[in-house]
Amino acid sequence: MDSLAIITSGGDAPGMNAAIRAIVLSCHKKGIECIGFYHGYNGLIDDDYQTLTPDMVRPIMQYGGTILKSARCPQMHTDEGVKSVVKTLQRHNIKALVVIGGDGSFRGMMALQPHWTGRLIGVPATIDNDLACTDSTIGFSTAVNTATQAIDKIRDTANAFERVFIVEVMGRHSGHIAFNVGLATAAESILSFENCPAQDLAQVKQTLIEQIQTKQQNNHSSFVIVLAENLWPGGPQGLQQALHREAHIDSAVCVLGYIQRGGSPSTEDRILATELAMEAVEAAFTESGVMIGKEQGRIKRSCIIGATEQSKPVDQAIHSVYKLLT
Amino acid sequence: MDSLAIITSGGDAPGMNAAIRAIVLSCHKKGIECIGFYHGYNGLIDDDYQTLTPDMVRPIMQYGGTILKSARCPQMHTDEGVKSVVKTLQRHNIKALVVIGGDGSFRGMMALQPHWTGRLIGVPATIDNDLACTDSTIGFSTAVNTATQAIDKIRDTANAFERVFIVEVMGRHSGHIAFNVGLATAAESILSFENCPAQDLAQVKQTLIEQIQTKQQNNHSSFVIVLAENLWPGGPQGLQQALHREAHIDSAVCVLGYIQRGGSPSTEDRILATELAMEAVEAAFTESGVMIGKEQGRIKRSCIIGATEQSKPVDQAIHSVYKLLT
Amino acid sequence: MDSLAIITSGGDAPGMNAAIRAIVLSCHKKGIECIGFYHGYNGLIDDDYQTLTPDMVRPIMQYGGTILKSARCPQMHTDEGVKSVVKTLQRHNIKALVVIGGDGSFRGMMALQPHWTGRLIGVPATIDNDLACTDSTIGFSTAVNTATQAIDKIRDTANAFERVFIVEVMGRHSGHIAFNVGLATAAESILSFENCPAQDLAQVKQTLIEQIQTKQQNNHSSFVIVLAENLWPGGPQGLQQALHREAHIDSAVCVLGYIQRGGSPSTEDRILATELAMEAVEAAFTESGVMIGKEQGRIKRSCIIGATEQSKPVDQAIHSVYKLLT
Amino acid sequence: MDSLAIITSGGDAPGMNAAIRAIVLSCHKKGIECIGFYHGYNGLIDDDYQTLTPDMVRPIMQYGGTILKSARCPQMHTDEGVKSVVKTLQRHNIKALVVIGGDGSFRGMMALQPHWTGRLIGVPATIDNDLACTDSTIGFSTAVNTATQAIDKIRDTANAFERVFIVEVMGRHSGHIAFNVGLATAAESILSFENCPAQDLAQVKQTLIEQIQTKQQNNHSSFVIVLAENLWPGGPQGLQQALHREAHIDSAVCVLGYIQRGGSPSTEDRILATELAMEAVEAAFTESGVMIGKEQGRIKRSCIIGATEQSKPVDQAIHSVYKLLT
Secondary structure, eight states: OOEEEEEEOSSOOTTHHHHHHHHHHHHHHHTOEEEEESTTHHHHHHTOEEEOOHHHHGGGTTOSSOTTOOOOOGGGGSHHHHHHHHHHHHHTTEEEEEEEEOHHHHHHHHHHGGGOOSEEEEEEBOTTOOOSSSSSOBTHHHHHHHHHHHHHHHHHHHHHHTOEEEEEEOOTTOOHHHHHHHHHTTOSEEEOTTTOOGGGHHHHHHHHHHHHHHHHHTTOOOEEEEEETTTSTTHHHHHHHHHHHHHOOOEEEEEOGGGGTOSSOOHHHHHHHHHHHHHHHHHTTTOOSEEEEEETTEEEEEEHHHHHHSOOOOOHHHHHHHHHHO | OOEEEEEEOSSOOTTHHHHHHHHHHHHHHHTOEEEEESTTHHHHHHTOEEEOOHHHHGGGTTOSSOTTOOOOOGGGGSHHHHHHHHHHHHHTTEEEEEEEEOHHHHHHHHHHGGGOOSEEEEEEBOTTOOOSSSSSOBTHHHHHHHHHHHHHHHHHHHHHHTOEEEEEEOOTTOOHHHHHHHHHTTOSEEEOTTTOOGGGHHHHHHHHHHHHHHHHHTTOOOEEEEEETTTSTTHHHHHHHHHHHHHOOOEEEEEOGGGGTOSSOOHHHHHHHHHHHHHHHHHTTTOOSEEEEEETTEEEEEEHHHHHHSOOOOOHHHHHHHHHHO | OOEEEEEEOSSOOTTHHHHHHHHHHHHHHHTOEEEEESTTHHHHHHTOEEEOOHHHHGGGTTOSSOTTOOOOOGGGGSHHHHHHHHHHHHHTTEEEEEEEEOHHHHHHHHHHGGGOOSEEEEEEBOTTOOOSSSSSOBTHHHHHHHHHHHHHHHHHHHHHHTOEEEEEEOOTTOOHHHHHHHHHTTOSEEEOTTTOOGGGHHHHHHHHHHHHHHHHHTTOOOEEEEEETTTSTTHHHHHHHHHHHHHOOOEEEEEOGGGGTOSSOOHHHHHHHHHHHHHHHHHTTTOOSEEEEEETTEEEEEEHHHHHHSOOOOOHHHHHHHHHHO | OOEEEEEEOSSOOTTHHHHHHHHHHHHHHHTOEEEEESTTHHHHHHTOEEEOOHHHHGGGTTOSSOTTOOOOOGGGGSHHHHHHHHHHHHHTTEEEEEEEEOHHHHHHHHHHGGGOOSEEEEEEBOTTOOOSSSSSOBTHHHHHHHHHHHHHHHHHHHHHHTOEEEEEEOOTTOOHHHHHHHHHTTOSEEEOTTTOOGGGHHHHHHHHHHHHHHHHHTTOOOEEEEEETTTSTTHHHHHHHHHHHHHOOOEEEEEOGGGGTOSSOOHHHHHHHHHHHHHHHHHTTTOOSEEEEEETTEEEEEEHHHHHHSOOOOOHHHHHHHHHHO
């Protein structure tokens, strides 16, 4: 193999740097040149790159973000964009492209596949954990720990004021973050896509109001609602207003937002990123169109299409634990 | 002295528990009974209290929030409320009341003063640091460290995406948090009451747009704006829309919110709370209507009225450092 | 079932409180009385206990340590001790005893088994992760994250001084902590039981010296050795002296020690503790002599003897990743 | 002025990077070239340097360690070493040298002074806080917060086991860290140079034994001793053995060590470093032989000799608070 290229693409996730590091060190051991393109697919369109050496990646294991920068790339939805990427890959004699990212980044790989003969390998990195064929995506562990620590702090105030808090967490359209964080922070209520189908929101609200009123009558000192982003009409403020309007319940809103995306990766994310990245370099010699995942303790390769198109439900155990405890 | 009472009142602040602990231990050493009333002034109205012993407060130094709970108390603005508090204080034979809180809590003390002969001592605790006669209020150090760490995480994403972020921090109507956190996170812009008078916001916006455009032309990788709450019309979203509308600048918004209020207190806040609280017990033997503060390294007693009514400007040094560095 | 008893025993581990909480809440839902005995088996000998209610355990999810205290209990190695425990269990009409702890605590259960007809259920909690039949023990995730963050700090100094550091981590007689932490901190060398058999230590030392010398010649800025406790003769100081004596290599020693045992549990440990604890209450109705574990994503019950007597090797993947990267 | 040089020297301290950043940005604003020499004075001997630009220092505010590396430099005690430094400074046409470091680093400046006509400015950075003419040195705030958080974790285990812990903290020959951390962690005993003169150690030990025994009789759940490094003969293990030998008191030892030196600087250290560093650049135009400090809220310049030779006692307030509370 002449050269291997890497990009980080889509929303950044803690552990992306750990993955870059492992790929570069692994290529170096194998005598393969490793080229990093900047800003996701944009760097492949604009030929914006850097040859990566072990010295460059030695200190980055512990840092959030990505030294290769990231970005969305709308041009990848056009023929012209895709062809431009292919030209860059050919010009550099790239034999394999490793894409570290989520759902959207993998769709970019699928767009490339018919037009390029090199190998395409995906490494799942997104805090949302919404990719199938891997128990955990890189960044998920750090994000849930960051959110958990933030809600621990909010709990201090909620307890001091015996107050209702609505805390919005990330997750795009799935409840992996909401359920894990809600369970870990002993949230009195978790509202996410999995237990709040759109058509039942009126009923969900009614139940929530009753729960809050019951707890308040029992002198329960605080009530934390963990709310998945993109779920409630009008967002957390919409829910806040509804509680007030319909039951005179006062509440405070906190949107955790981007702090969930950054920070030094957890030990779990550093190790997962390293394992998946090293396997990605192995796979790059023999396969294409695969995503590297870890399921039930084993590293495995899955078809990138399946990983992207299947949905991954929230762990049933967590779901039922939540039901039993609240 | 027969008994001393404590309340924590207003917004909670990390270090309130450390102050409670020091008061209880100090009373114990002196053989004074110490009674904690719950939920701020409300506990004094409702006679909701607990006699506090050293064993109860031993483990609480490191915890955010307040074991005595806190609350606002609108009834303190009425004669009836104030008289009700006085009755409770008399019934328990309280000789001194120590109020741990901010601005509004101290106004409650001033309302009590004409109606009660006991001693009134204030201990300044609010994350906003907006009380005069003390360099720092209890909770301020923890809040700025929490906000700084949160923005460090946001910086990861801002760098990865080379993006503009507007981060709203607390502070009520002053910029202590905004300037300290903005400086500590190397924010490209700090917008607060001190440098953005209401009548100049149009000019401020214009300058901001030019700064962002200049940095973007120089390939500067991210631009973080630290925005004081209650400053911008429409809040951070208002600023976000203005940047987009007037200069096509895309930005992301993050409101740090309540995470700034909670969490384990910093070493500085634990020590300050302990020092001020111990002096409060000393003062309770001889004075009334005073707030305990620390200025230029010395513990001192100031008139509660002055502490409440004077404004405390942001440290000039921080101001000028910011100007020189950006 | 009349009553269920809980103890936490052996070295404390972050997440023990989360397990206690889940057991108490689960018992409450099922209408079972839940009694906590203090100081591990000692409380069962001394009849030192407290009936646990939901209100007591509501706020404890996020705290390290154990509200039931812990201890070693040498008396459990005597017939008299065991009989005394049985008497207490009978006096309180206990139908099931849930033991939250590690290896030694489970041996206590095995000692009880022939003498008591109630049900015995183990919940694996130890930072060392040295129990079979579960991928992870409660506390392991927190411990490796704490150690990782500590070594990140040490790396700052190691880089600034271009210095060799020997950092001792816990783990009793296994390398789960050493390998996970070593990998996550990009340690230049990991020395543990798995890759350093006693008879080969001379050879290990020789290789280590060569690695350090090679890196130093290449201007590599720091060299961190993660050393498992109980491995090296004379501990980290023994290794330090050997490096100096035999190769004039100066190094600094850091023993992370007990900080690895405490602290607020990670999200992973809180969830694992909750899941295992809830299953423990389920199992207590129908089985005895089992430990609740989680393997490959599934909660399962295993024979307590197997869990204690089998050894659990360090994940092979981690092992090979380490070899490839260094 | 043609050029200004910077070195970081002696033990590294969190905030050194923040100081470098502020100096570089400030020089840039003033049109002065800024050259960083590596490894403290060694870089000035070996002519190992880099011209520093704003882009290089933009992201470093939040990182521990120092991008300029640090080192001790025994050659500065020789005429030859000093002359070699002077030659390098002259060759580069350096008009001012800013030394970021502690006691030993400032002695290096004093050695240079008779031999070089350029300006010498000191910026106090050491976690030990043992320099006069400044209330706080850069790094001290971070170190005490790191140690406090570590002991919070140890307290979990100490409480769970109702155990005596001896925790050694840094500080060289002064008790700033010991007293601040001891107070903040509610340590039952603080042993440092200030309250344990060498000739009284037998008496200190006796008192300590009595305190422990009293607390144990009162069922106090844990006993943490914060011990200053270099104080006790045989270190913490010496004290541990003495307690055991003379009073059968079992205790556990924890040496916090190098974790106190690293980590992301606290908000306080970032701001202090920035303020002092900017003033250092100002001073470099007009003065020599001064250290920049902050006392009682004001930035000031002091004679470097005084700063180094005067001793700075631990804040009397902290001392007396400790006495009153234990």
